[in-house]
Amino acid sequence: MYDMGTRKRARNGCARPCPRCHDTPGEPDDPAAYAYLLGLYLGDGYISPHRRRGVHSLRIACADAWPGLIDACADAMRAVRPDNKVCRVRSQGCQYVTSWSKHWPCLFPQHGSGKKHERKIALASWQQEIVDAHPWEFIRGLIHSDGCRTTNWTTRLIAGEMKRYEYPRYFFTNRSADIIRLFTATLDAVGVDWKVANSRNISVARKASVALMDLHVGPKH
Known part of the structure; x- marks a missing residue:
């Protein structure tokens, strides 16, 4: 106010x-x-x-x-x-x-x-000094604009039976290679593992890294 x-x-x-x-x-x-x-x-x-x-x-x-x-x-x-x-x-x-x-x-x-x-x-x-001091806020803004938290699934053979396995994942999608580098550099700074899904998509899927993202970012609402 x-x-x-x-x-x-x-x-x-x-x-x-x-x-x-x-x-x-x-x-x-x-x-x-x-x-x-x-x-x-x-x-x-x-x-x-x-x-x-x-x-x-x-x-x-x-x-x-x-x-x-x-x-x-x-x-x-x-x-x-x-x-x-x-x-x-x-x-x-x-x-x-x-x-x-x-x-x-x-x-x-x-x-x-x-x-x-x-x-x-x-x-x-x-700006970089601010991002270094507040990395999670920067990551949160990028995810809220061009990212999402989703649930993927696959099948695994368990005790001789194929069963469905679901797991959460974060994606960030942007056409700018420079913006993608800013995103991944900040993920590195806070200890989040990521991988390149394709030229426009970054994926965060490791359990510990998803837990960190859930703690500081969370799904859009």
Whole structure:
């Protein structure tokens, strides 16, 4: 909930200064929320100019099937830029969680023309420091945007009889090789085993690693 200072700044048409535009740049408000929002942005987000000069909109596409994800995305946007309004724009099968600010390009320097998988995606040093400090939030954002937790099954011969065996697995799917590398490097940092399912898919299936993912990420809801 906004405090009185936030309301006053909003009425006056000014938000708190951008943490990246200072003479001595610092971290965004709530670095953990930023790490999560960064993961969402790299998966299903984009930044575009608004008709108001200098203002940009940050939009994250969230499927209607996951209302908890929609709420978490909106909460993260508010935590990162507390003075900026967050709204939800309905579209077929999804909602675009949207916020306007002059400073979204400062906070997400990966912004640029063209599709993410067709251009270089790399974290700035200050972003990497935040991801290093909050790796699970970053992983959670990536999974919530372009991943899933699913149950696979196979058959095994047990006591001479073929029986069905089910096991949980996480998948992450992205067309950008750079974003996949960011995901797998962060998995390495937290001790999660993974393997390449194909050129666009990363699988986490080992029991101990799935348990770690369940503890810190969990299924979308």
